[in-house]
Amino acid sequence: MITISGKTKTVALIGDPVEHSFSPFIHNYGFQTHKLNMIYVNHIVKKHYLKEAIEGIRALEYVGVNVTYPHKIEVINYLDEVSKEARLIGAVNTIKNENGKLIGYNTDGSGFIYGLAQDGIEIKNKTICLFGAGGSAKSIAISLCLKADCEVIICNRNIEKAEEILYIVNNNNKNFLGKVTQVVTPNDLKLENVDILVNCTPVGMGKLKGLVPFEDKLKLHKNMIVYDLIYNPYETPLLKVARSQGLTTYNGLNMLVGQAILAFEIWTGKILNFDEIKRIIQKL
Numbered sequence: 082m083i084t085i086s087g088k089t090k091t092v093a094l095i096g097d098p099v100e101h102s103f104s105p106f107i108h109n110y111g112f113q114t115h116k117l118n119m120i121y122v123n124h125i126v127k128k129h130y131l132k133e134a135i136e137g138i139r140a141l142e143y144v145g146v147n148v149t150y151p152h153k154i155e156v157i158n159y160l161d162e163v164s165k166e167a168r169l170i171g172a173v174n175t176i177k178n179e180n181g182k183l184i185g186y187n188t189d190g191s192g193f194i195y196g197l198a199q200d201g202i203e204i205k206n207k208t209i210c211l212f213g214a215g216g217s218a219k220s221i222a223i224s225l226c227l228k229a230d231c232e233v234i235i236c237n238r239n240i241e242k243a244e245e246i247l248y249i250v251n252n253n254n255k256n257f258l259g260k261v262t263q264v265v266t267p268n269d270l271k272l273e274n275v276d277i278l279v280n281c282t283p284v285g286m287g288k289l290k291g292l293v294p295f296e297d298k299l300k301l302h303k304n305m306i307v308y309d310l311i312y313n314p315y316e317t318p319l320l321k322v323a324r325s326q327g328l329t330t331y332n333g334l335n336m337l338v339g340q341a342i343l344a345f346e347i348w349t350g351k352i353l354n355f356d357e358i359k360r361i362i363q364k365l
Contacts, residue, residue: 096149099123135159175344190224192340207276210234214242218281226259267295285317
């Protein structure tokens with residue numbers, strides 16, 4: 082039970098829409114678990130009010146916020162400081178208020194890696210192929226290459242978007258341990274040397290539910306791990322195909338939990354239990 086008092090501090094999610102988010106369930110559970118006098122709420126913020134909303138974090142002395150669509154890129158313009166990882170990704174999903182100084186972070190890619198680690202999946206010296214070149218693929222590619230000596234292949238119909246990610250990684254060599262070794266279109270896709278395949282596209286959900294990304298070019302092999310960032314539906318058509326071939330599969334739930342745990346640590350310095358948070362979301 083959340084008890085609100087005159088000393089209760091606030092954390093929020095800002096975006097449009099926000100009603101679907103699991104974040105209040107995760108973070109309010111965390112505040113209760115660690116006996117912190119804090120509360121997490123959702124705020125719809127329209128694009129034209131983003132600057133005022135960010136100033137409101139300072140004015141109202143919020144501990145911090147999560148940032149979701151459509152504000153992750155634009156919000157950088159209104160912050161005092163941005164972490165190296167978020168700066169390279171070009172997007173922020175977590176803000177901490179340090180005595181009026183607003184610092185931006187990005188826990189998406191790091192949350193993906195955190196989720197892999199929970200299942201004992203090593204990324205060092207691995208070849209990882211990402212389907213898509215949007216915001217999720219960009220954050221994952223950059224975080225992978227920042228944190229491990231690995232090779233990343235990006236497959237996307239729009240080759241220019243994939244090349245933008247390659248340029249960021251391969252032209253900032255002093256920051257990166259890994260590298261983007263290839264950008265390809267589906268026509269040139271070869272998966273025989275890939276250790277981990279990650280679908281970062283929306284194919285498999287919403288209006289694209291029932292579809293498999295790049296299905297006519299998809300040739301899986303028995304030693305490959307297949308990961309889909311989608312978690313609703315719980316098992317996408319891609320994961321069904323992979324599982325039918327005896328492959329190890331994961332959906333996006335681990336990444337969702339991982340990025341939330343990292344954001345919670347940024348605000349509070351406290352660690353949440355991964356398995357407990359995952360169980361909460363599965364029940365929801």
